[in-house]
Amino acid sequence: MTLANLDTFLTQSQALSLIDFAISLWERSAIAESQADGVFISLSAKETALSRFSENQISQNVRKNTFSLTVTSYFGKSSASASTTELDREAIAQTLRRAEDLARIAPADPEWVELLPPQTYSDRIPAFDETTANLSPLKQGEIIQQVCSLSREAGVNGSGTLSFKASLDAIGNSAGLRGCDRTTEADFSFTARIDDGSSWNCCTAWSIEQLPIVELTEQVIQRAIASRNPQAIEPGDYTVVFESAAFASLLPWVIWNLDARAADEGRSFMSRRDDSGKPVGNKVGEQLFNPIVEVQRDPAHPLLQSDRFFGNGLSNQPLEIINNGITQTLSYSRYWAKEKHQEPTGGMYPIVMTGSDQSIADLIASTDRGILVSRAWYVRYVNPLTLEVTGMTRDGTFLIENGKISHPIKNLRFNQCLPEMLQNVVAVSEAKRCGGSVIPGCKVENFHFSSITDSI
Numbered sequence: 001m002t003l004a005n006l007d008t009f010l011t012q013s014q015a016l017s018l019i020d021f022a023i024s025l026w027e028r029s030a031i032a033e034s035q036a037d038g039v040f041i042s043l044s045a046k047e048t049a050l051s052r053f054s055e056n057q058i059s060q061n062v063r064k065n066t067f068s069l070t071v072t073s074y075f076g077k078s079s080a081s082a083s084t085t086e087l088d089r090e091a092i093a094q095t096l097r098r099a100e101d102l103a104r105i106a107p108a109d110p111e112w113v114e115l116l117p118p119q120t121y122s123d124r125i126p127a128f129d130e131t132t133a134n135l136s137p138l139k140q141g142e143i144i145q146q147v148c149s150l151s152r153e154a155g156v157n158g159s160g161t162l163s164f165k166a167s168l169d170a171i172g173n174s175a176g177l178r179g180c181d182r183t184t185e186a187d188f189s190f191t192a193r194i195d196d197g198s199s200w201n202c203c204t205a206w207s208i209e210q211l212p213i214v215e216l217t218e219q220v221i222q223r224a225i226a227s228r229n230p231q232a233i234e235p236g237d238y239t240v241v242f243e244s245a246a247f248a249s250l251l252p253w254v255i256w257n258l259d260a261r262a263a264d265e266g267r268s269f270m271s272r273r274d275d276s277g278k279p280v281g282n283k284v285g286e287q288l289f290n291p292i293v294e295v296q297r298d299p300a301h302p303l304l305q306s307d308r309f310f311g312n313g314l315s316n317q318p319l320e321i322i323n324n325g326i327t328q329t330l331s332y333s334r335y336w337a338k339e340k341h342q343e344p345t346g347g348m349y350p351i352v353m354t355g356s357d358q359s360i361a362d363l364i365a366s367t368d369r370g371i372l373v374s375r376a377w378y379v380r381y382v383n384p385l386t387l388e389v390t391g392m393t394r395d396g397t398f399l400i401e402n403g404k405i406s407h408p409i410k411n412l413r414f415n416q417c418l419p420e421m422l423q424n425v426v427a428v429s430e431a432k433r434c435g436g437s438v439i440p441g442c443k444v445e446n447f448h449f450s451s452i453t454d455s456i
Helices: 014-033 089-105 136-152 211-226 251-256 260-265 334-341 360-365 418-423
Strands: 038-054 057-077 076-082 157-173 178-194 198-207 236-242 271-273 279-282 296-299 319-325 351-353 369-373 378-381 388-393 398-401 404-408 412-417 425-436 437-452
Touching: 014 038, 014 057, 014 089, 014 157, 014 178, 038 136, 038 178, 057 136, 076 089, 089 388, 136 178, 157 211, 178 211, 198 425, 236 360, 251 351, 251 418, 251 437, 260 271, 260 279, 260 334, 319 388, 351 378, 351 425, 360 404, 360 425, 360 437, 369 437, 412 418, 418 425, 418 437
Parallel strands: 236 369, 351 437
Antiparallel strands: 038 057, 038 157, 057 076, 157 178, 178 198, 236 437, 271 279, 296 319, 296 351, 369 398, 378 388, 388 412, 398 404, 412 437, 425 437
8 A cells, every 4th residue: 555545645734734733833933931032944755666677677766754844943044944754743833943943043044035925825735646556566567568568579678767656745834824735747758769769758758658658669679770880970950859758858957047037147148247347137028039949838738737936935826937939037036036126936847848740750851961869878067157968868869861860870969058058949749748848849050069979
């Protein structure tokens, strides 16, 4: 029996009751003993399961149940946190006292903001799939056995992971804030190798039954077989068709860097400068990208249906980030929003980029000469100020000629300024869920490859 149906997996009402209990302890101690000025409580309960397989057989099965309750106590502008992994009320009371003891000696926070007042969250219910939450080790093994059988029959070496998690997150504070959500997530990742050929893909959903495991396995096997005997090509600027999973390793770097404070302080590609080079604000509202690029924060997207609030209590509501290639807003922390007389935004996730009704095959067919990239790997900064990054292709890279895949090519290292990449997006495919984001495949012109790599 799993955490989802054991008493140890809290219901939403039980979680909020524990938070109310902790706050009631603070209220009694504050009145009787003049303790902390305020308190913030966060609670997290999770069950995670992970099965690994390699060389066409299961190699590991791990299952873990975790619980954590964290108390942050405030004395003026000083604060400190303490946590417990125990559910009983004495442990919670001790954690509250420990947080208060630490907060008394903590230095004042120059970026202190008051406790968040009660928020209005969406009345939608995040996706919590009982089948996924109760997935048994036996069922996981049966799924992996099917994948490994397909690999053996095709003569490839298959490896990967199948995982799921069931989560409950609750928050509350002494100002009256309360929130609680439950979610589930399932993820499948598969790599197939044969000789010097390799291919990879992954899929994520809020229900195990939504994962196209067999279809994805067969596609990866076919791509691995087709990727054998890769040929070298000259590095340079190419039109590139990125599969969704590959583009999902690049686009988030742009969204993560849409930080208002970094932009206003001259530390970002979003910084605007005067003639002397001094930062004078940001580039919100400017046409920075191709009009085809549209990105939102959309936790209610049908493929996601994720949490309604962030860990600090701010509402996770839909937010227009890039519209018609124009950045609509930046990410404002509560402190920086107060400094700049803006509204705090919360995090810029989950990322949802608008796609089209075209397929990857359609993007390939529209390309005279280019490169198909299945995976972008080991992406790292070269210059954070311009958002130039470097990385490598991996697990199936192909030359496109006359609208068709011509032959496999050796992997390439790229050095690319990502804002310029978004300027050069000329077509998008149907969007798919990749991890916690929804991303289409993209056709990008003038993408720069700097050298050949020995990776497969």
